[in-house]
Amino acid sequence: MIIGAHGHVHDPVEAHLRLLDEAGVDRAVLFGTRPHPERATDLPSLRHEMGALDRALSGKGDRDDGYRTARRELDAALAAHPERFIGFGSVRLDLPAEQIAAAVERDIVQGRLHGIGELTPPPGEADRLAPVMEAAHDHGGLPVVVHGFAPTTAEDLHTLSELATRHPKVPLIVSQLGGLNWMTAIELARDTPNMYLELSTANIVFAVKLAIQELPGRTLFGSDAPYGDPLLARTTVERVTPPGELRDLVLGGTLGRLLGIL
DSSP: OOOOBBBOOOHHHHHHEEEEHHTTOEEEBBBOOOOGGGGGSHHHHHHHHHHHHHHHHHOOOOHHHHHHHHHHHHHHHHHTTTTTTTEEEESSSSHHHHHHHHIIIIIITTOOEEEEEEEEOOTTGGGGGGGHHHEEEHHHHHHHOOOOSTTTHHHHHHHHHHHHHTTTOEEEEEGGGGGGHHHHHHHHHOTTTTTTEEOOSSHHHHHHHHHHHTTSSEEOOOOOOOHHHHHHHHHHHHHSTTTTHHIIIIIHHHHHHHHHHO
C-alpha cells in the first residue's frame, strides 16, 4: 500500500483525488488548512492565499473562525472519502495547557482522528508544543506532525528533538524534511528514536537520498499537496531507492505500521 504522509484539503477535494490516482497513491494523511493556493488563478489571487499561510506560520492566524472553517472542510473530505484519507487534526498552540489537553481529547480522540497536526508554531517558539506532546503521551502516544520548512528554525528543530526525547512514546514527525535545515533535521532525528522525517518539498534530491540512508525506518513519503505534487514526490523517492523493502517502507510501510493500518 502506498500511503502519503502529508496533504492538505483541496477545493474541490476531487482535484486531490485525481492527483493521488495519477501517482498511484492508495491513501493519504489529510490535514486541514486555512490557505487554498489551488484556488488561485493569477498572481494577485495567489498572493491573497499565501498571505493566509504567512499569517498562520507567523502565529497570527490562530483565530477560532479559521480553525472552525478548516475543521469543517477536513471533516467533509474525510466523511466523503474515508477509504482514501487518514485524518489528522490541528489544535491551537496559543491556549493554556489544560485547554490544549481538552482540545486533544475532544477534537482528536473523540473525533476519531489518527493524530495531531500539522502544527505551525511561530519561529523560535517550538516549545509551544510541550502541552501537545503531554496530551499525545496521555492518549497512548498519538503521532504529532509539526511544520518543518521556513519559518521553522534550526533552534526549533533542536527544541523538537528535546520534546521528543522527553516523550519517547510519542512519534514526532517533522514535515518537509526540516526545510533549509535538512542536515540538522537528519542529525537530530538520527539521534532521537521517536523522531521521523517526512520528505516533501526537499530542495535537492540528495537530501531525500541521504535522509533515507540515515533513517531507513523513519522517513516518510509525502507531497505537501497542493504545494507539492504526489507523482513528483513518489518519483523522487523511487529515484533514490531501489525496488524492495526499503522503498516499500518509505512509500507507506513505516507510516502504515505507525498508524496501525497495516
